[in-house]
Amino acid sequence: xxxxxxxxxxxxxxxxxxxxxxxxxxxxxxxxxxxxxxxxxxxxxxxxxxxxxxxxxxxxxxxxxxxxxxxxxxxxxxxxxxxxxxxxxxxxxxxxxxxxxxxxxxxxxxxxxxxxxxxxxxxxxxxxxxxxxxxxxxxxxxxxxxxx
Numbered sequence: 001x002x003x004x005x006x007x008x009x010x011x012x013x014x015x016x017x018x019x020x021x022x023x024x025x026x027x028x029x030x031x032x033x034x035x036x037x038x039x040x041x042x043x044x045x046x047x048x049x050x051x052x053x054x055x056x057x058x059x060x061x062x063x064x065x066x067x068x069x070x071x072x073x074x075x076x077x078x079x080x081x082x083x084x085x086x087x088x089x090x091x092x093x094x095x096x097x098x099x100x101x102x103x104x105x106x107x108x109x110x111x112x113x114x115x116x117x118x119x120x121x122x123x124x125x126x127x128x129x130x131x132x133x134x135x136x137x138x139x140x141x142x143x144x145x146x147x148x
Contacts (some may be wrong), residue, residue, distance in 0.1 A: 004146075012043045016120045020137045024119040026061075028053045030086075030131035035123040038112070042121045050126035051089045054076050054133055057122075058097035062138035069138040071103045074111040084120035088126040103133070 005014065020026065028050050029035045035042045045053055063070040071094050076082040091103045106114060114134055115121065124131070 006056040006059045007049055008052055009060070011043070013035045013122065016043055017057060018083070020119050022137060022139050023064060025113045025117070025134050025136050026057065027118045027121040028133045028135070029121050029123050030126035030128065031124070032129070033123070033132055035121045038121055039116050040118045040121050042123050045122050045124045048124050050124045050131040050133060051086065051093060053122055053124050054090055054093045057135065058093060061135070062140060063098040063101050064136040064138040069104045069134065070101050070138070072106045072111065072114065073103050074130050074132045075105045075107050076130060077108055080105065080107065084128065084130045086126070086131040090133050116139065
């Protein structure tokens with residue numbers, strides 16, 4: 001354990017979000033997501049929900065303020081206007097941890113295409129359907145860096 005580090009973030013996840021630069025994206029994937037065939041490095045987070053992972057990552061990682069969209073969820077197949085409960089929770093977490101950012105929706109295959117270009121995929125054991133989220137990293141400003 002380390003002080004000040006969210007306990008859900010294991011060493012591999014800490015390394016991943018620390019290595020990401022401005023504009024890089026990370027996928028938080030549910031248990032049904034085809035993580036291993038997308039291409040980016042997969043980091044396992046067994047026993048962790050997607051919402052807990054979003055909370056943990058956004059505790060330490062800012063979202064991009066230079067683009068109109070910085071967070072995306074997968075649309076419900078056959079009902080693109082639906083918002084599953086897990087996606088409403090994603091929006092609440094993004095709002096609480098990152099600020100005034102809307103979680104946009106992407107059609108399923110457009111979501112997969114975007115996931116293929118991500119820096120990392122975090123494979124959670126989120127069992128709720130559509131529990132997938134992509135986050136675009138922003139800039140850490142000098143005043144936000146803490147030491148000593």
